[in-house]
Amino acid sequence: MSDEEAEFVAGALEEVVGQEDLAGAEELESQTLGVPQLWPARLSRLVMAYDRRFPRGGGKLFVRAMREVRFYLYEPHLAVRVRSLVGEAIDESTSVVVGHSLGSVIVYDLLRLGEIAPERLSGVRTLVTCGSPLGIPSVRRGLNMADGELMKLPGSIVWVNVFDPADVVTGGGGLNVVSTEVADVEVDNGFVDPHSALRYLRTTPVAHAIADKCR
Structure with a gap:
């Protein structure tokens, strides 16, 4: 390291x-x-x-996750390529965007910077973040956000953040303390791997957020 x-x-x-x-x-x-x-x-x-x-190696898991986050935040050429790839996956037919862990940082950064053409973003109604480290000040500073600056989304996109209090990557907390626009929903992903993307995607709040906007 x-x-x-x-x-x-x-x-x-x-x-x-x-x-x-x-x-x-x-x-x-x-x-x-x-x-x-x-x-x-x-x-x-x-x-x-x-x-x-967070017993059973929670500290080590946090270290690994934050090293990945830092790689995105402080390698600008890589970050541009990553945002471009993610942005290409969003078009007029996209109604829900889901971002897990570092993915939530990338998607929020992409939306915040306005790097998706308005016509491609026109169908997006909901952002769902899961296991997001955006609540950690160091992560937001890496996005060039000032301490105390609230996170905001463009337009009328509804933001649902799903978190497990036992998720080591989130610090066990949600995002409503750093944004007035986000709706935090607490879930229980079980004992084995509370940060698992698959476990988050299988939760009822995520399923409802996707299904309600895809009808």
């Missing part, structure tokens, strides 16, 4: 790790051989703290 990656991931972790998590990690560290040397000490401590809230 590069120094830039470690700095971004650690910053994102600091925004989702609670004081109780940190206190628990410090107590655990005092009872063991210390912080593992897989990553810089600051990042390792934060991962240990996040694991207190």
Whole structure:
């Protein structure tokens, strides 16, 4: 992991790790051989703290997801290509757009920047985001959004955000604290992999959001 990656991931972790998590990690560290040397000490401590809230490797899963997000946010030439590919999949017949995890960041960025021609976007009525990390300030800063700036969609697109409180990538929270336009819906994706795209797509709120706009 590069120094830039470690700095971004650690910053994102600091925004989702609670004081109780940190206190628990410090107590655990005092009872063991210390912080593992897989990553810089600051990042390792934060991962240990996040694991207190999300056992079974939650911290490691968060690190992997944030490295992917950072790759999109800070590789502008790649980001342009990705948005172009996603934008080509949206045309006049598209009524619902679904974005999972990093996909939610890409779709929101695409809509926010207005890179889809109005005639191609004319049929879109609903955006559904699932397991979205957009609630993390570091991610929004990577989209060149100022702290405190609310997220908005163009036109009259309805935004439904589906999240599982046990989803490590979201920090366990929704998006209505950073947007007055989003409707958060809490779901239970089960114990094994709450961040699973397939599990999100199988939930009733996602099915309703798609079916209601495709009739």
